Amino acid sequence: MTAIPEGSAAIILAAGKGTRMQSELPKVAVLLGGRPLIRYVLDATFGAGLDRVVAVVGYRRDIVAEAIGSLPVLLAVQEEQRGTGHAVMMAAPFLEDQSGPVVVLAGDIPLIRAATIAELLRHHAGTGAAVTVLTADLSDPSGYGRIVRGPDGRVLAIVEEKDATAEVRLIREINSSIYAFDWSFLSNALGRLTSRNAQGEYYLTDTLRMAALDGRIVEAIKVTEPSEVSGVNTVEQLAELEAARDRMDGRGGEAGR
Numbered sequence: 001m002t003a004i005p006e007g008s009a010a011i012i013l014a015a016g017k018g019t020r021m022q023s024e025l026p027k028v029a030v031l032l033g034g035r036p037l038i039r040y041v042l043d044a045t046f047g048a049g050l051d052r053v054v055a056v057v058g059y060r061r062d063i064v065a066e067a068i069g070s071l072p073v074l075l076a077v078q079e080e081q082r083g084t085g086h087a088v089m090m091a092a093p094f095l096e097d098q099s100g101p102v103v104v105l106a107g108d109i110p111l112i113r114a115a116t117i118a119e120l121l122r123h124h125a126g127t128g129a130a131v132t133v134l135t136a137d138l139s140d141p142s143g144y145g146r147i148v149r150g151p152d153g154r155v156l157a158i159v160e161e162k163d164a165t166a167e168v169r170l171i172r173e174i175n176s177s178i179y180a181f182d183w184s185f186l187s188n189a190l191g192r193l194t195s196r197n198a199q200g201e202y203y204l205t206d207t208l209r210m211a212a213l214d215g216r217i218v219e220a221i222k223v224t225e226p227s228e229v230s231g232v233n234t235v236e237q238l239a240e241l242e243a244a245r246d247r248m249d250g251r252g253g254e255a256g257r
Contacts, residue, residue, distance in 0.1 A: 003049065004118050005125040007100025010050045011091045013177075014038055014107035015058030015078040018233070026060045027232065028107035029067045032242060036067035037232060040110035046071070047114030048121070050103065054094045056087045083201025084177070085193045092190060098183045101125060104204065106177040108232045111245055116228060117178075123221055124180035130216035131185070131208055133158070134176040136226040143233070144174035145205055147220060155218040158205035162198040173222070175205060176229035185216065 018027025028038035038055070045053055051072070057064045058078040065075060076091040088104060095102065101124055103117060116134070124132035133155065135147050146168050148157045158175045159168050189207040197203060211218050223229055227244035230237070 004121045005100050007098070008050055008103065008121055009052040009095060009098055009100065009183075010045045010054070010103045010105065011088055011095075012038065012041055012045065012053065012055045012073075012105050012107045013084060013087050014055050014064050015061075015081055015087055016108075017059045017081075018108070024060075026057075026064050029060075029063050030108075030232065030238065032110050032232075032238060033245065037110045038064065038067050038107040039069075041105055041107050041112060042068065042071055042073065044112045044114045044117055045103070045105065048117035050117070052095075052098075054091045055107065056091050083195070083199070084204035085190065085202030085206065088186070088204055089190050089202070092187060095183065095187075098187075100183070102181050102183045102186065104177075104179045104181065106231055109176070109178065109229055110232070111228045111230065111241060111248065112178065113228060116223065120178070120180050120221060124182075124219065127219050128217055129180075129219040130182050130211040130214070132180045132219040132221065133208065134178040134229055135173050135220050135222045136176060136229050137172050137222065138174050138226055139172070141169075141172050141174045145177075146171040147173040147175060149173075154212075155208060155220045156212050157209040160197070160199070160203060160205060176223070177231065178229060179204075181207075185211065 014028040016027050029036045054074045054076050056076045056078050074094050078087050078090045145158045145160045150156050189210050193202045195202050208218050232238050
């Protein structure tokens, strides 16, 4: 396997409460197959060859730190959850000397594979993109941000569902919340984010629109197995991913390894 770009780093977003999980635990500390969700994401991240990892923690961060255990992960604190863009802002001081690309992952996507993260980084570096996003086609895309493409197929923006028009909500290609960024672009774009949206938050997804407007390359890779990039927001989704993990493992997949 070809190595990932030199100097690559990762930011894992792990500050949320997970209020629909019927648990007092932070969402990323909820167990799947007896292991915290974030451990699956970390295993895939380190398995891809990334050795500089920052986790953004917030709600009950002591429990998240316990779930991370002895893994060599730097902890950035997001005291107030003001969106994904704000979370990455909290991680930025740990990456001031960063030169290589940075992967951003949600900490509640347990079936992501190391091979997929590595391929994302290689594709990103090979195209010279400002940002590359993992996407998937879902029969029911409810709750996910939608990938908006231009007539030439290029990604123009990600639109969060609460901000989407009826036409955009018909799009089935969704944002996985997993990206590779050119760090110099992202560090600049973070300072240009605003909270003028339906949720009053700083959306990391707005950086894709910025890149497109700046004339930078925005790339997307679509996974063939949607479960690989599915997040966990409810007890029902947790059960679905448990079944998907067993199915993927049964056919020789690498999920959870």
